[in-house]
Amino acid sequence: MASTGNLENQDVTNKSTQTFITALVTGLIIAGAELLAFVILKNRFRQIYNPRSYRVPPRQRVDPLPRSFLGWIPHVIRTPAKEIMHKNGLDAYVFVRFLFLMMEIFLPFMAVTWIILLPVDAAGSKGTQTGITRFTFGNVGLSEQPRYAAHLILTWLLTFWVFYLIKREYSTYIVLRQDFLMSKDHTRLAQSKTVLVTGVPKEFLNQSSMSRFCSVLPGGSKRIWFARDLKELPDLYDRREKACKKLESAETKLLKLATKQIAKNKKKNLSSPELDAEASKGEITRYVPKKKRPTHKLGLLGLFGKKVDTIDWAREEIATTTKELDAEREILLGSNGSAKYPPESSAFIQFHTQMAAHMFAQCLNHHAPLRMSARYLEVAQDDVIWGNLNINPYQQRARYAISWAMTIGLIILWSFPVAFVGLISNVSALCQQASWLAWLCTLPVPINGIIQGSLPPIALAVLFILLPIVLRLFARFEGIPLRTGIELSLMTRYFLFQVIHGFLIVTLASGLVNAIPDIVNNPSSAVTLLATQLPAASTFFLTYFVTTSFAGAAGSLLQIAKLVVYYVKLVLLGSTPRSVFNIKYSMATVAWGTLWPSMTLLTVIGLTYSVIAPLVCGFAFVAFALFWFVYKYLFLLVIDTPPATETGGRFYPKAITHIFVGLYIEELCLCGLFFLAQNENGKQSAIPEGAIMVVLIVITALYHIILIKGYHPLVDYLPLSVAPKVAEQQGLTNGYPANNATGLENGEAPALGTTSRTTPREKEQSTFPPPARSSFEDHRKPLREVESNRTDQDNNTLPGDEHLDVNAFDHPAIYKDYPTVWIPKDPAGLYRDELEGSQAAGVDISAEGAHMDEKAKVDIDRSPPDEEWDDSQDI
Numbered sequence: 001m002a003s004t005g006n007l008e009n010q011d012v013t014n015k016s017t018q019t020f021i022t023a024l025v026t027g028l029i030i031a032g033a034e035l036l037a038f039v040i041l042k043n044r045f046r047q048i049y050n051p052r053s054y055r056v057p058p059r060q061r062v063d064p065l066p067r068s069f070l071g072w073i074p075h076v077i078r079t080p081a082k083e084i085m086h087k088n089g090l091d092a093y094v095f096v097r098f099l100f101l102m103m104e105i106f107l108p109f110m111a112v113t114w115i116i117l118l119p120v121d122a123a124g125s126k127g128t129q130t131g132i133t134r135f136t137f138g139n140v141g142l143s144e145q146p147r148y149a150a151h152l153i154l155t156w157l158l159t160f161w162v163f164y165l166i167k168r169e170y171s172t173y174i175v176l177r178q179d180f181l182m183s184k185d186h187t188r189l190a191q192s193k194t195v196l197v198t199g200v201p202k203e204f205l206n207q208s209s210m211s212r213f214c215s216v217l218p219g220g221s222k223r224i225w226f227a228r229d230l231k232e233l234p235d236l237y238d239r240r241e242k243a244c245k246k247l248e249s250a251e252t253k254l255l256k257l258a259t260k261q262i263a264k265n266k267k268k269n270l271s272s273p274e275l276d277a278e279a280s281k282g283e284i285t286r287y288v289p290k291k292k293r294p295t296h297k298l299g300l301l302g303l304f305g306k307k308v309d310t311i312d313w314a315r316e317e318i319a320t321t322t323k324e325l326d327a328e329r330e331i332l333l334g335s336n337g338s339a340k341y342p343p344e345s346s347a348f349i350q351f352h353t354q355m356a357a358h359m360f361a362q363c364l365n366h367h368a369p370l371r372m373s374a375r376y377l378e379v380a381q382d383d384v385i386w387g388n389l390n391i392n393p394y395q396q397r398a399r400y401a402i403s404w405a406m407t408i409g410l411i412i413l414w415s416f417p418v419a420f421v422g423l424i425s426n427v428s429a430l431c432q433q434a435s436w437l438a439w440l441c442t443l444p445v446p447i448n449g450i451i452q453g454s455l456p457p458i459a460l461a462v463l464f465i466l467l468p469i470v471l472r473l474f475a476r477f478e479g480i481p482l483r484t485g486i487e488l489s490l491m492t493r494y495f496l497f498q499v500i501h502g503f504l505i506v507t508l509a510s511g512l513v514n515a516i517p518d519i520v521n522n523p524s525s526a527v528t529l530l531a532t533q534l535p536a537a538s539t540f541f542l543t544y545f546v547t548t549s550f551a552g553a554a555g556s557l558l559q560i561a562k563l564v565v566y567y568v569k570l571v572l573l574g575s576t577p578r579s580v581f582n583i584k585y586s587m588a589t590v591a592w593g594t595l596w597p598s599m600t601l602l603t604v605i606g607l608t609y610s611v612i613a614p615l616v617c618g619f620a621f622v623a624f625a626l627f628w629f630v631y632k633y634l635f636l637l638v639i640d641t642p643p644a645t646e647t648g649g650r651f652y653p654k655a656i657t658h659i660f661v662g663l664y665i666e667e668l669c670l671c672g673l674f675f676l677a678q679n680e681n682g683k684q685s686a687i688p689e690g691a692i693m694v695v696l697i698v699i700t701a702l703y704h705i706i707l708i709k710g711y712h713p714l715v716d717y718l719p720l721s722v723a724p725k726v727a728e729q730q731g732l733t734n735g736y737p738a739n740n741a742t743g744l745e746n747g748e749a750p751a752l753g754t755t756s757r758t759t760p761r762e763k764e765q766s767t768f769p770p771p772a773r774s775s776f777e778d779h780r781k782p783l784r785e786v787e788s789n790r791t792d793q794d795n796n797t798l799p800g801d802e803h804l805d806v807n808a809f810d811h812p813a814i815y816k817d818y819p820t821v822w823i824p825k826d827p828a829g830l831y832r833d834e835l836e837g838s839q840a841a842g843v844d845i846s847a848e849g850a851h852m853d854e855k856a857k858v859d860i861d862r863s864p865p866d867e868e869w870d871d872s873q874d875i
Contacts (some may be wrong), residue, residue: 017131023543027550034554041563043067048563051587052087052637060087062636076633084635089643090180091592092635094173094652099599099628104165106606106621109158113614120150121614136538137612137673142680152689155611155670156696159663162607163703166656170711177649181354181378181718182726189380189643190808193222193357194350196376196384196481199393200226201366205343217359219352225809226343227389233328233341234386237813240321244818247314247843250294251823251834252576254284254311256856259826261287263854284830311834315841318818322842325813332814346389346481348379348809355726358718370394376482377716379809382644383482386811391479403478407471407493411500414463418501421459456540458547460502467497468594484647490593491654498601499661503608507537538613541605545616548602549623553630559638562588577822577850577860584860587640596651599627600658607662608669653715660704667697817844820866824850824858 042049042065053064062083065072081100085093122134126141133139140147186192204210205226214221264270265287296313299305332341351357357377365372370393391399468490475489569583606620635641674690718726807815821838825831825847838845849862 017133017539020132020539020542020546023546027546031550031554034551034558034560037560038554038558039069041558042072045563047584048559048566048638050637052640055585055587056087056640062087065633065637073629076629076636079632079636081632084632085176085180088635088639089641089646090176090649091645091647091651092590092639092641094176094649095592095596095599096628096632096635097169098652098655099624099631101165101169102599102603102606102624103621103628105162105603106610106617106624108161109606109610110614110617110621112154112158113610113617116150116154117611117614120147132542132615133539135613135615137670142678142685145677145679145685148674148677148686148689151611151670152674152692155667155693158610159667159696159700162659162663166659167707169656170653170707173649173652174711174714177715178718178722180648182722187354187726190350191378191380191383191643192354193352194348194379194809195357195360196346196348196379197360197365197372198346198374198389198391198396198481199371200345200347201368201371204372205347210347210349214349214351214356214360217351217356219356221349222352223350223806225348227346227386228332228341228811228814229344229390230341230811230813233325233813234811236321236325236328237816240318240325240818243314243317243321244821246296246310247318247821247838247845248576248578248823250310250314251821251838252852252858253294254288255824255826255831255834255852256575256858257292258284258287258830259828259852259854259856262828263856283828283833287830311837315838315843319842322818329814344390345392350809353726355718355720355723362717370397376485378646378648379482380644380646381808382642383484384809385476385481385483385486388476388479388481396479399477399479403474406474407496410470411497414467414497414501415505417463418460418505421456421463421506456506456543460506464497464502468494468591471497472593484645484650487591487593488647488650488654491596491651494594495597495600495658495661498597499604499665502601503541503605504665506540538609538616541609541616542613542619544605545602545619545623549619549626553623553626556627556630556634575858577824577858578819578864580850580858581860581864585863588638589645590639590641592645592647592651596655597658600655600661603659604662604665607659608666610666611670612666612673650715653712657704660700663700664697667693667700671697819864821845822850822864823847824852826852827854 038049046053046064047055050064052060052062054061062079063075066075081093081096084096118135121136121139125139125144125147129136129139137151180186181192200210204213207224210224211221214224290309294310295307296302296310297305297307298313331337349357349360351360361375361377365375373393374396471490471493472486474493475486478489480486480489566583570580602620602623606616609616610620671690671693674686674693675684677684677686679685821843823831823834823845831847835845835847846865848865850858850860852858
């Protein structure tokens, strides 16, 4: 029986080795193909592979990749990583820095463990494992357990190496973040001096009270905005936005139908048809009769309800909602505005100085519990989630509890499908125990390798596709008022899922399957068998690293999905000029809340198995080296991080905490394995090693706590010790602007914290030049003329920063106009009638810079007419 069991175990481990080799070869083939495709395509599609070399403003551009076959590789490697911080922000830089940190961790790990532990585990260890599982902790035989001392000593040494690197990174990061926040470019941004505070008591929900409240801080407040109960205004605003989109789409569709019909008539030498009874709609009715005009239904999802002409309906809807919005805005600006639309719960406070904003955020602001306790620094107007501003503190605490309860419940429910994936990863063992799966044992080796090696990582990836969507909804329900805050919350939630389901449950399921044969034959040996078989689960994670690093990194480099989607969108979705512009000129962005956990999960796996299965260290190093190269290239030349999404690197301390999670799991696993180890006599043989591991766990926890208490306050706030440096950079005297000790600017003398008001149509124009509101004869000025008249020559102001207008932190429904409806010029000139018809209905519409060819394909040669465009970018 024992001999039979050993043969079965050897067969299982041999298949595990075959699985790994199959995954490795498959990964290398896929990576090679993707790399070759990238080399071929990178010079042909610069809008995909080099957009940051020409699409962004000149000061943010980088040199394009060399056109040579392999010259781009040393180019990316040699480019200083700090270029990312200067061109693309601190968030992007610290992500690439984290990947390099992992290389610094796993290169020594690989060198030391491969030199020492691989021989300890495999050479004369009298273990029963074969194949690559020979190089694991579980292969140390019952009579050779003094060898565990090597595992213990290396665990201590490598843990302290990680301690040193973490301490160094914390120190470096704090300096980087403070320099970034105090930099001249950043302090010019209005968000550097703006704080969002929620849970504001009613007595402070007015300008004068809040201004007096803030006056104790250096310089006091500059502007204050209050969130309001806007009732039906947001719905009116959304209705108008929806109508504008429908009008753009319907007008473009109508012109396409007419253009295609004209081309058809020309091809058949047919004369233009007579005008039908709807001639009042213009010449276009010659080619598109009433029954073929764009229509839609007014009911649910456009599937039910009254059927209407889309163009007529949209024109009327825009005019109606605009009239209603203007009327309500006049009420809001009037003496009774606060009565109908009262301020509620939240306020945005822009201070004169950056230090005042940080001091306000650190202060205990109110004597009542939970009042004004939630404060958010570095608030950008595009980052705000308006619907979450009016949640009172008690509701927010309840929402927080419910949100995390739902997250924990989802973690529990998710365990069942993930455990099944873990079973698949050891199907070679499972097929020997379940008769109905015996046919799997007869499959050819490559097929078995694909099922056991490649399929589980793919299945895990599919399982995790929908998770971020659900978890973002949970974070939003919690009441987080900033999109960056949701990404930070998502990083924590998604990481929990990844570690529990992408690692722990898979590990346990895989190890249990390996141990089933002997546990069935000898139940009393379950504890010992688990101790020896759990390390063998590392085979799955070796294949996971191979699949993720080779195919995954090369796939990120190639971006084949983005390339395909780009052209598919242009064909299928590029129906309107605005959609064509967005497809062609929108930059790729990054979802930090999911990107970070995908990398830190690899960290946890690598650290956990670094001593238990040292082969993992080498593949972890290779994986992080590849990802470091790929993401360095992506953040230099492809991905853009807008200022509104910039957190100043706040994801980095969370990532460092994830490193500690890896250390804890590694130490707990080794502690358990030591305590479970038994010698030939069935007695516990590694109790001292287990006890020493308990000491290391305590040391790790204490070190973690000390670092958090010492560094985390510095993560969020600028300390007073840097105030002189801030004052010097910002030209302040005693905390006030140097040119005006009272804190007022340019000779203005309004009461502190107050601001002037304008009519609704003037609001958006109070700081920026008015957008062109056009007829077809009156279009926006040519781009070069617009650019020559811009006022960016002011060296003290960056575009869009100190231009912050009086409505910057008001809900868009209070002040914002709708975008100019943008339609293309068709070859027959039929668009003129459509422009006149919409203008007669009071709709802002233009055909400037958009055109349609005779095949009805839409293209553009400038930005939308309601936006300015930098003509240094290519069209």
